[in-house]
Amino acid sequence: MTLRTATATIDLQALINNFSYIKQKAPDSKVLAVLKANAYGHGLECIAKALSQFDHQADAFGVARLDEALALRTAGINKPIVLLEGFFNIEDLDVIAENNLQTIIHSQEQLITLCTAKLENPVKVWLKIDTGMHRLGINPEEFQYYYSQLTTSKNVDSSIVLMSHLGCADDTENKNTDKQIALFEEVTDGLSDNKSLANSAGIDAWYSSHYQWVRPGLLLYGISPMQKISTTQVFSHSSLVPVMTLQSSIIAVRQIDKEEPVGYGGAWKSDKITTIGVIAIGYGDGYPRHAINGTPVLLNGRIVPLVGRVSMDMITVDLGDSSKDKVGDIATLWGKDLPVEEVATWATTIPYELLCNISRRVQISVK
Numbered sequence: 001m002t003l004r005t006a007t008a009t010i011d012l013q014a015l016i017n018n019f020s021y022i023k024q025k026a027p028d029s030k031v032l033a034v035l036k037a038n039a040y041g042h043g044l045e046c047i048a049k050a051l052s053q054f055d056h057q058a059d060a061f062g063v064a065r066l067d068e069a070l071a072l073r074t075a076g077i078n079k080p081i082v083l084l085e086g087f088f089n090i091e092d093l094d095v096i097a098e099n100n101l102q103t104i105i106h107s108q109e110q111l112i113t114l115c116t117a118k119l120e121n122p123v124k125v126w127l128k129i130d131t132g133m134h135r136l137g138i139n140p141e142e143f144q145y146y147y148s149q150l151t152t153s154k155n156v157d158s159s160i161v162l163m164s165h166l167g168c169a170d171d172t173e174n175k176n177t178d179k180q181i182a183l184f185e186e187v188t189d190g191l192s193d194n195k196s197l198a199n200s201a202g203i204d205a206w207y208s209s210h211y212q213w214v215r216p217g218l219l220l221y222g223i224s225p226m227q228k229i230s231t232t233q234v235f236s237h238s239s240l241v242p243v244m245t246l247q248s249s250i251i252a253v254r255q256i257d258k259e260e261p262v263g264y265g266g267a268w269k270s271d272k273i274t275t276i277g278v279i280a281i282g283y284g285d286g287y288p289r290h291a292i293n294g295t296p297v298l299l300n301g302r303i304v305p306l307v308g309r310v311s312m313d314m315i316t317v318d319l320g321d322s323s324k325d326k327v328g329d330i331a332t333l334w335g336k337d338l339p340v341e342e343v344a345t346w347a348t349t350i351p352y353e354l355l356c357n358i359s360r361r362v363q364i365s366v367k
């Protein structure tokens with residue numbers, strides 16, 4: 001008996017396809033590929049290496065934490081790496097300088113620490129302006145002060161990148177994006193420094209946000225960043241191919257009578273005699289516990305509904321009364337033929353969370 005435990009198959013050809021899509025959408029921009037959170041659950045090293053080869057090379061990588069950047073350097077990645085939250089401690093600065101990393105500056109604490117540090121070599125900086133998302137970034141009125149401090153500091157490399165982040169670009173009807181782009185234009189007007197604003201949704205839907213650097217995350221992984229997208233629209237967005245396909249085996253097939261409860265709390269009961277399939281994946285692997293009855297699972301060429309509560313290591317699906325499914329059959333939880341966007345909707349979350357939550361015990365198989 002050989003059964004597959006939860007496996008995420010990573011399709012590097014799909015990654016390259018999505019990268020080419022980004023280059024088509026933003027042909028004049030350099031690409032900073034966002035690899036934070038283990039490359040959105042896909043495996044930091046393998047994604048970075050695939051985007052460092054031949055003619056589909058990212059120009060830089062973006063991560064959230066110093067550890068992620070150092071893991072890339074240890075893996076032999078020599079490309080520019082940007083810390084998207086900047087540095088957290090004064091000690092980080094030496095490590096940043098030694099490893100030729102780049103840092104965002106978004107706060108006064110960071111500005112003072114950087115400008116007063118004793119560094120061997122200057123550090124390359126991305127100055128983050130808050131244009132309306134109100135998460136990280138300096139206020140537009142403070143821009144001149146920060147800009148003059150940074151451009152006159154011996155600790156700062158002369159080529160600064162001016163950046164901001166879009167909060168609502170996934171909704172094409174939201175007026176905030178136009179306002180953010182206009183404010184970014186106004187604050188950075190007349191400056192010849194490189195600029196960066198677009199995340200995946202900006203790349204896909206807001207051409208005027210592209211500037212010299214785009215910063216795709218989700219699009220790289222073949223997933224639409226746009227809100228309110230139906231499964232049909234996902235399939236018709238034929239330019240993107242999901243990089244991850246998450247699968248596991250059926251480990252038991254059980255007949256149950258009408259009205260018999262299934263799983264913890266007996267939260268689901270069938271209204272007829274039916275067959276239940278038990279699949280070896282649960283919230284311990286990253287399958288969302290909040291997925292409700294009816295969440296689609298792809299099995300033997302058809303969709304079967306999740307029934308009952310998601311357990312730590314297993315889920316149960318209703319195979320129907322005439323099922324021919326058997327132990328060992330492979331179920332797809334999301335991927336090429338079942339968009340993660342759709343599963344996320346059933347679990348009242350977003351694809352980003354499902355991907356990042358893939359846990360360490362899931363086997364990663366790169367093809």
Ligand SMILES: Cc1ncc(COP(=O)(O)O)c(C=O)c1O
Pocket residue numbers: 034084165198199200201215216217218219225
């Ligand atoms: C500063 C910054 N740029 C770009 C991205 C990539 O976003 P997305 O995955 O929506 O393309 C992120 C991710 O949250 C980010 O924090």
